[in-house]
Amino acid sequence: MHSIPGRRVIMALFLIFLLLPIYWLVNMSFKTNSEIVSTMTLWPHAPTLQHYRRIFTDESWYSGYINSLEYVVLNTIISISVALPAAYAFSRYRFLGDKHLFFWLLSNRMAPAAVYALPFFNLYSAIGLFDTPWAVALAHCIFNVPLAVWILEGFVSGVPREIDETAFLDGYSFPRFFIKILVPLIASGIGVAAFFCFMFSWVELLLARTLTSVQAKPIAAIMTRTVSAAGMDWGLLAAAGVLTIIPGALVIWFVRNYIARGFALGRV
Amino acid sequence: MDKTVNQKAWFLVLPVFLVVAFSAVLPLMTVVNYSMQDTFGNNQFFWNGVGWFKELLDPSTDLGGRFLASLGRNLFFSMVILAIEVPLGIVVALSMPRQGWTVAACLVILALPLLIPWNVVGTIWQIFGRPDIGLLGYVLNAIGLDYNYVSNDIDAWVTVIVMDVWHWTSLVALLCYAGLKSIPDAYYQAAQIDGASRWAVFKAIQLPKMNRVLLIAVLLRFMDSFMIYTEPFVVTGGGPGNSTTFVSIELVKIALGQFDLGKAAALSLVYNLIILIVCWIFYTVMTNAGVERRTQAETEPAAARKPVGALQPVPALQPKEGVA
Numbered sequence: 206m207h208s209i210p211g212r213r214v215i216m217a218l219f220l221i222f223l224l225l226p227i228y229w230l231v232n233m234s235f236k237t238n239s240e241i242v243s244t245m246t247l248w249p250h251a252p253t254l255q256h257y258r259r260i261f262t263d264e265s266w267y268s269g270y271i272n273s274l275e276y277v278v279l280n281t282i283i284s285i286s287v288a289l290p291a292a293y294a295f296s297r298y299r300f301l302g303d304k305h306l307f308f309w310l311l312s313n314r315m316a317p318a319a320v321y322a323l324p325f326f327n328l329y330s331a332i333g334l335f336d337t338p339w340a341v342a343l344a345h346c347i348f349n350v351p352l353a354v355w356i357l358e359g360f361v362s363g364v365p366r367e368i369d370e371t372a373f374l375d376g377y378s379f380p381r382f383f384i385k386i387l388v389p390l391i392a393s394g395i396g397v398a399a400f401f402c403f404m405f406s407w408v409e410l411l412l413a414r415t416l417t418s419v420q421a422k423p424i425a426a427i428m429t430r431t432v433s434a435a436g437m438d439w440g441l442l443a444a445a446g447v448l449t450i451i452p453g454a455l456v457i458w459f460v461r462n463y464i465a466r467g468f469a470l471g472r473v
Numbered sequence: 474m475d476k477t478v479n480q481k482a483w484f485l486v487l488p489v490f491l492v493v494a495f496s497a498v499l500p501l502m503t504v505v506n507y508s509m510q511d512t513f514g515n516n517q518f519f520w521n522g523v524g525w526f527k528e529l530l531d532p533s534t535d536l537g538g539r540f541l542a543s544l545g546r547n548l549f550f551s552m553v554i555l556a557i558e559v560p561l562g563i564v565v566a567l568s569m570p571r572q573g574w575t576v577a578a579c580l581v582i583l584a585l586p587l588l589i590p591w592n593v594v595g596t597i598w599q600i601f602g603r604p605d606i607g608l609l610g611y612v613l614n615a616i617g618l619d620y621n622y623v624s625n626d627i628d629a630w631v632t633v634i635v636m637d638v639w640h641w642t643s644l645v646a647l648l649c650y651a652g653l654k655s656i657p658d659a660y661y662q663a664a665q666i667d668g669a670s671r672w673a674v675f676k677a678i679q680l681p682k683m684n685r686v687l688l689i690a691v692l693l694r695f696m697d698s699f700m701i702y703t704e705p706f707v708v709t710g711g712g713p714g715n716s717t718t719f720v721s722i723e724l725v726k727i728a729l730g731q732f733d734l735g736k737a738a739a740l741s742l743v744y745n746l747i748i749l750i751v752c753w754i755f756y757t758v759m760t761n762a763g764v765e766r767r768t769q770a771e772t773e774p775a776a777a778r779k780p781v782g783a784l785q786p787v788p789a790l791q792p793k794e795g796v797a
Contacts, residue, residue, distance in 0.1 A: 210671075212568035219565050220582050223639065226601045227585070229608050233600060245611050287488040294485035299476040306486065308756055313497050315752050317700035319721035320741040323728045324500030347496040350489055410592045410703045411721075415729070425592045439606060446593045453588025454581075461577050461584075 227450070234443035241439045256444035269424035270448065272338060276413070276421070279342035281402040284349040285357075285395060292357035293387065297369070310351040321347065322415045329416055340416040341423070345409060349402040356401060360394025361387070393463055400460045407453060424449060501745075507738035525739035536736050540743075542715070543723040550719065551698040554637045558694060559687065561638065562645025567679070569650050583643040595707025598636040602708070622709060626716040629709045633717055636704055641697070645690045652686035653679060685759070692755045696748065720744055 233241055234256055235249040260266040294300070295307060321344070329340040364387065372382045388395070414426045428445050508525055510518040531537040565583075570576050586594070602622050604610035613620040622632040656678060664674050702721035705711065711718035711726075718726075724744065728737035 212570075215564060215568040216570070216579065219561075219568070219642075220579065223582060223586060223643070225608070226597045226639065227589075229601050230597050233606070241606050245606075247608075283492070287492050290485035291489040294482035297476060298479040298482035300478065300480050300482040300486075303482075306490070308753070310489070310493060311756070312749055312752050313493055315696045315700075315748050316497070317702075317721055317724075317744060317748065319700065319702055319724045319728075320504065320745055321496075321500050322725065323734070323737060324503040325496075326729075327503060328500055343492075343496055346492050350493055354489060404588055408588065408590045410590060411725070425590050428592065428596070439600065442596060443600065446596050449590050449593050450585070450588070454585060457581050457584045457588055461581050 230443050230446050233439060234447045236440055238438065238440045253440075256440045257448075259441060260444060260448065266427060266445070269422060269427035272417070272421045273407070273413075273423040273425070273449075274452070276338040276341040276345070276423070277403055277406045279338055280345045280349055280406045281399050283342060284346055284353045284402045285399055288350055288353035288357055288398070289388070289395075290383070291354050292361050293383070295354065295358050296361040297366070310354060314348050314351040314355075316347065318348075318409065318411045322411055325412060326415055335416060336418045336420045338421050341413045341421065342406075344412045344416055345406045349405055352405065353398045353402055356398040357391065357394055360391040360397075363394075364390050396460055397463050400456060400463070403456055404453065504738045504741050507734045508742055509735075511735045521735055525735050526743070529736075529739050529743060536740075539715075539723055540720075540740055543718050543720045546717070547699060547701075547719045550634070550637075550701070551695055553634055554641070554698050555691060555694055557634070557638050558642045558645050559691060562642050562690065563649050563683070563687075565642065565646040566649035566653055566683075567675075569646075569653075580647070583646060586640050586643055589640075591703035592707050594636065594640050595704045598632060598639070598704075599708045602632050624713055626713055629713055629717050632708060633705045636708065637698065637701070640704065641694060645694065648686040648690045649683050652683040656682050688755070688759055692752075692759075695751065699748065699751075 232248060235252045235254070236246070237251060237253050237255070240246060240249065240251060295303065325340075325344050326335070329335045329344070334340040334343070368386065368390070369382065372386050377386065410423070410425045413423045417423060417426065424445065428442060509521060509523070511521045511524075525536070528534045528536045529540050532541050569579060589597070601607045602610045602620075604614045604621055610620055610622075619625075620628050622628045660678050661674070664678060669677070700721050701719055702725065705717050705719060706722055709717045711722045720740075724737060724740050727733050727740065
């Protein structure tokens with residue numbers, strides 16, 4: 206690929222721009238609150254783990270991470286499993302209203318969460334799912350299912366039709382063909398789709414906060430507790446923030462070789 | 474590759490249809506219902522017809538004024554961040570290293586801001602920009618700029634925009650990078666033989682190849698910035714005054730803050746309609762671009778046409794026709 210002059214400098218500057226605010230957060234999470242407030246130091250002069258210790262020992266803190274992970278994983282599983290057959294149908298068959306259905310699905314990906322916050326609150330209270338991970342997992346389906354269908358459809362289309370036909374000639378039933386042949390063939394696609402479902406469910410806050418109160422409160426909502434009458438607990442807030450970055454960073458690391466490919470399909 | 478007509482395919486789509494209908498259509502019906510009524514609490518509702526909608530589109534009323542002002546701010550915000558993020562994203566994509574471990578490292582760092590929960594993005598910038606404890610605010614004040622995003626409108630805007638650039642330029646860059654990767658080397662060799670300048674290569678080869686991913690990038694960035702809520706809410710809370718109150722923030726204020734269901738529902742519907750229209754325009758443009766691409770591809774000689782399979786982007790909304 207042809208590149209532009211000075212690309213190393215540009216790239217380096219941009220990466221510094223990306224990393225500097227994150228570094229500052231990490232830096233603050235290792236400082237004591239008195240150091241944060243009283244002096245401006247570029248690295249922690251008296252490094253402390255007190256904020257992290259507090260999060261890992263206080264149940265009301267670490268349960269937030271568990272709650273968040275719970276609904277994110279639930280949502281990813283639901284999204285992928287309903288999206289797989291649909292992606293196959295959209296890729297292989299033409300049926301009544303297929304194009305309209307596809308557009309309708311995608312338009313839901315674009316719907317503002319703020320619009321749905323209040324009706325979701327009413328809906329999930331009415332059916333008794335309010336304040337459970339299921340409520341958030343189902344609510345996040347509104348943008349993750351269309352996304353998963355969109356990504357997977359591209360990957361299914363990349364599998365030649367002849368493979369389906371041969372399998373059916375060999376006497377595979379549809380479900381068996383689907384699980385034994387198609388799913389392994391598009392495994393990387395499922396990985397990419399799961400990555401994006403995980404990502405969008407993990408970063409969303411408005412719906413997650415609206416649909417939970419005590420039992421299933423996500424970490425993002427718990428973080429607002431650091432504001433108290435005694436002022437902000439900056440160190441604790443920073444430590445909690447750093448810990449929310451870690452799952453994302455781990456997921457990126459695992460799918461780093463597929464990211465470009467997922468984006469190449471232009472389906473994010 | 475033609476698709477067979479098979480109505481039974483509906484059974485495969487049914488689960489998706491049910492899940493999305495449950496979480497989209499049902500709530501939307503509630504919204505439509507509320508939008509026609511007024512409430513004084515206690516679950517007492519009164520028919521209000523199209524009253525809220527009239528008020529919403531009339532800038533002289535309180536509701537209309539607030540809605541139109543936040544809509545204006547939001548559109549301005551979307552334009553500014555598009556004007557910054559798209560060119561910057563292209564430049565970053567062009568600056569990606571060619572090979573080696575640095576490629577993976579750059580990809581991972583680029584993707585990092587995308588995986589941070591939105592409220593934490595807000596928190597990061599809230600801390601980073603504070604004049605007393607944040608590096609950015611401290612440095613800016615140290616070199617003599619009077620920077621304070623809590624009390625100054627312009628500073629608040631700059632902070633919110635820089636934050637969005639920080640958060641989302643990577644998405645544009647990654648999309649463009651994927652588009653660039655799909656250009657076969659033969660194109661560049663041909664350009665070299667013709668003695669094309671760097672700029673000519675960009676204009677004649679790279680930009681057209683990035684066309685489609687750029688369109689998707691613009692669509693996604695426009696949509697997401699148009700419904701932005703969490704990040705500015707955490708950093709500025711919509712202030713100072715109302716200067717960074719975007720449509721979503723206004724909506725949540727009315728819906729969950731004042732529990733003014735009728736007004737909020739009417740606002741939601743208009744808001745949703747705007748998004749649906751923009752989405753439809755993009756859908757049409759993208760579909761048409763796909764058709765043009767195909768007719769153009771058919772007139773080209775077959776050998777020059779198709780680069781290697783896997784990384785070749787397929788037209789987004791109708792992929793089957795695009796794959797050779």
